[in-house]
Amino acid sequence: MENLVVLSGAGVSAESGISTFRDSGGLWEQYRIEEVATPEAWEANFELVLDFYNMRRKNVLEVQPNQAHYEIAELEKEYNVHVITQNIDDLHERAGSKNVLHLHGEILLAKSSNPATLHVNEDYYPVDKGLIEKGDTCSNGFQLRPHVVWFGEPVPNLSIAEEIVGKADILLVIGTSLNVYPAANLLYFSKPSCKIYLIDPNQVNVSHDLDVKIIREKATDGMKTFRNLLK
Ligand SMILES: NC(=O)c1ccc[n+]([C@@H]2O[C@H](COP(=O)([O-])OP(=O)(O)OC[C@H]3O[C@@H](n4cnc5c(N)ncnc54)[C@H](O)[C@@H]3O)[C@@H](O)[C@H]2O)c1
Numbered sequence: 322m323e324n325l326v327v328l329s330g331a332g333v334s335a336e337s338g339i340s341t342f343r344d345s346g347g348l349w350e351q352y353r354i355e356e357v358a359t360p361e362a363w364e365a366n367f368e369l370v371l372d373f374y375n376m377r378r379k380n381v382l383e384v385q386p387n388q389a390h391y392e393i394a395e396l397e398k399e400y401n402v403h404v405i406t407q408n409i410d411d412l413h414e415r416a417g418s419k420n421v422l423h424l425h426g427e428i429l430l431a432k433s434s435n436p437a438t439l440h441v442n443e444d445y446y447p448v449d450k451g452l453i454e455k456g457d458t459c460s461n462g463f464q465l466r467p468h469v470v471w472f473g474e475p476v477p478n479l480s481i482a483e484e485i486v487g488k489a490d491i492l493l494v495i496g497t498s499l500n501v502y503p504a505a506n507l508l509y510f511s512k513p514s515c516k517i518y519l520i521d522p523n524q525v526n527v528s529h530d531l532d533v534k535i536i537r538e539k540a541t542d543g544m545k546t547f548r549n550l551l552k
Pocket residue numbers: 329330331332333334335336339340341342343344347348407408409410425495496497498499500501520521522523524525538539540541
């Protein structure tokens with residue numbers, strides 16, 4: 322079986338009803354990154370950060386995977402599939418994808434804000450009641466925070482992701498503006514023989530060094546086109 326790697330971003334969940342960052346009406350039109358998605362924001366006002374992610378978690382729990390998530394899961398019948406996602410939602414898993422690597426964390430999990438364990442040996446706690454509240458603590462009494470990689474924080478799963486992309490025969494990039502680094506660099510870890518496809522209804526800047534087959538469609542339509550191209 323050929324190795325097929327999917328690198329996904331917020332756009333693959335857009336048709337499920339989860340806002341992307343950069344599209345009109347996107348998250349960043351309502352919130353400032355500095356206020357809700359940086360370690361400094363947490364130090365400055367952790368309750369505002371908890372509220373932001375509690376709102377996003379509620380959104381994730383209310384929506385369902387869309388046809389693009391299911392098509393990606395279906396690929397496992399014919400290919401050895403790995404999904405590397407920048408998304409913090411669990412829609413790939415809910416659609417049946419078996420090998421999903423989250424680069425930027427998972428919103429349904431919490432972790433300790435204990436500086437001694439952060440980014441080194443993190444324990445993850447399921448967010449049972451859908452909310453993380455002030456006073457929810459780890460076993461050492463530190464406030465719990467969302468298991469999300471904030472801007473400026475290390476990306477622990479990056480080296481595994483680079484390895485997976487390095488073995489890809491086919492790389493499908495879907496629903497990402499490739500503006501967030503180091504995730505956007507992953508394309509360059511693909512081997513010369515790797516066939517690269519990109520699905521996005523909008524223009525996405527990709528270096529001309531790479532031979533990328535652009536499918537300028539939304540995720541759900543684009544996956545149909547992609548499946549036909551593979552045939
Ligand atoms: N669902 C989530 O978990 C979620 C949502 C928003 C942001 N994020 C985080 O934000 C970061 C943002 O980077 P990003 O590149 O993922 O998001 P982004 O907002 O920067 O880019 C989204 C991309 O998706 C495209 N898009 C919009 N609608 C689409 C559709 N129906 N089908 C296919 N593509 C569509 C846009 O044209 C854009 O290129 C990520 O690192 C991620 O952690 C995650």
